[in-house]
Amino acid sequence: MKAISVTDDKKLALIDTPTPTLNEGEVLVRVHAAGVNRADILQAAGHYPPPEGESEIIGLECAGIIEDPGTTNRSKGEPVACLLAGGGYAEYVAVPEGQLMPIPQGYSFAEAAAVVEVATTVWSNIGMLTGLSKEHTILIHGGAGGIGTFAIQMAKHIGATVAVTAGSVEKLQTCAQLGADILINYREQDFAEIMKNKCDRILDIMGAKYLDGNLTALAMDGHMVIIGLQGGVKGELNIGKLLSKRGTISATALRARDRADKARIVADTVANIWNLLEEGVIRHHIHATLPLEEAQKAHDMLKSGEVTGKLVLTVS
Amino acid sequence: MKAISVTDDKKLALIDTPTPTLNEGEVLVRVHAAGVNRADILQAAGHYPPPEGESEIIGLECAGIIEDPGTTNRSKGEPVACLLAGGGYAEYVAVPEGQLMPIPQGYSFAEAAAVVEVATTVWSNIGMLTGLSKEHTILIHGGAGGIGTFAIQMAKHIGATVAVTAGSVEKLQTCAQLGADILINYREQDFAEIMKNKCDRILDIMGAKYLDGNLTALAMDGHMVIIGLQGGVKGELNIGKLLSKRGTISATALRARDRADKARIVADTVANIWNLLEEGVIRHHIHATLPLEEAQKAHDMLKSGEVTGKLVLTVS
Ligand SMILES: NC(=O)c1ccc[n+]([C@@H]2O[C@H](COP(=O)([O-])OP(=O)(O)OC[C@H]3O[C@@H](n4cnc5c(N)ncnc54)[C@H](OP(=O)(O)O)[C@@H]3O)[C@@H](O)[C@H]2O)c1
């Protein structure tokens, strides 16, 4: 099959490679579209190796058609969206059955491929882990980003009050259109002061840089979840401050979860989020689709920062 | 009434002071016994003021008899144990109804007064907050202390594997007799290395000093709860390490909780722990009882470090 591989000088190039063989409980999917994620750039640069035993090929989500159901009860020809530990940038990928999702009604393969990672990430953290409810105020950092735009819509659907940070007036405008109630320009304003003691939940992508500010923003019995480390890995934690708020800090990543855990999250996400996608309550924007062989161009675009919404690679 | 007050030179002395008046939903309790806690020493030194609106008198737990049921449906003469925000070192104390507990069958007033703080603290953290189960391994720091001895017994009753730290062979022996499975002398051994990646739950009382070690000891999806800051308030948090384990850190304190929250914890503790006290599954050791007027002596004893088990003040 054709697949994308990383060359010695860290470029993405189309190669010929053996079609994956199936292990027990896996199906072979003919990929029609594969989502591009920021983590893919890290992996291409050699900083984010796949979990042990998983495909070396880049690509954390895709949509396509079952080519070989293996030992499962699935049917050849069934359209599916897939959460992957790797392998999406290819014509075929082997997928554990628990990581298959239906294509949301009315969604194209590209739209389905684009929504898997963000939907499972946001729901597993905000919904399953912290139990966001309509009484809560949630602070979403990077509200205009891929994770952020999805999280705003989900939190508003739940009925929570939503505060966001973003880096420009235009981006805050996007957040407002999606329903965000409190708009904070992180280049000009201090979110910690504005949200002091007000946030029952925080979805953080900055890590160390925002640790103490998030603690200031946290309300009594608040829970912050860190899913990105864009602002560094190590930070000073004032445990006295955490204790005085009876606060909780979690940090999570989706990719390293074992298959049982992923299956649990996939099932819960489909049960809680898929109807919202089908009804258009949550919309997820595709910035551009490119053919698989232009994977390098897609990465260059994402690195440039000009992308708003998702990039998707299509496989013909 | 008689009560203990802190003199200008920070000594405890018996004084005459007005009997408390009742607010809506409070009962007046004639105190027979009041437990002595480490936090009381802090408060006597001026470092731990009571929450707003609560009694200035020291004392976080007591047992006695209802003298005046106020507007509640309780009866005069009913024996009760009480979780207090303050006021225990006195002849009478006003107690919100939600903070009243029955005296465990077979318990004296002194035994009941001695068990309230530790039972609610341990259960609210290990049971309610982290949901300890028999599949878990829990690390309990200070296993031979008041909190520790109780926590070991509770965790073993649940069926968990229990590791403890303590500062001497004798103290570890005490922990082993209570059922602890893994004994670590913190003066000679490195708990973080011994328990590396093994602890699903950690009950910490050291704060900053043990933050990184606890993170090393944490297992995948582990949850540590910090309830004491004996080793300092501020420490470096490696968020990348936390994320790679999908870990959670909580820090809590019982005293500052509002009345509704305390009532919820009191009810849950009675429902889950009181039968274990009555059946002798969990035992809580009283080191000595002293008359109320010797409160200063009790504090001196506790400060000396010679106390193993609880000190209780009795009111005649
Ligand atoms: N742990 C997991 O399972 C998991 C899964 C998926 C993603 N993630 C992580 O989540 C993060 C967001 O992913 P994404 O796909 O949404 O990427 P993205 O679309 O590129 O978004 C990045 C966001 O970071 C924001 N940002 C940059 N500097 C900021 C600052 N100082 N304060 C607040 N926001 C700031 C940007 O805001 P502006 O554009 O307004 O400047 C932008 O919204 C990434 O770090 C990613 O690695 C984690």
Ligand SMILES: NC(=O)c1ccc[n+]([C@@H]2O[C@H](COP(=O)([O-])OP(=O)(O)OC[C@H]3O[C@@H](n4cnc5c(N)ncnc54)[C@H](OP(=O)(O)O)[C@@H]3O)[C@@H](O)[C@H]2O)c1
């Ligand atoms: N947040 C809350 O709601 C709450 C409620 C109650 C208590 N607490 C806190 O919980 C802690 C324990 O209370 P307690 O009543 O059990 O006090 P305690 O009986 O005096 O116990 C103190 C414990 O600290 C241990 N310790 C000292 N240095 C240590 C080290 N380097 N490593 C491990 N353990 C060490 C001691 O162990 P050795 O004796 O073996 O040296 C002892 O077991 C206190 O900090 C208290 O303030 C918090």
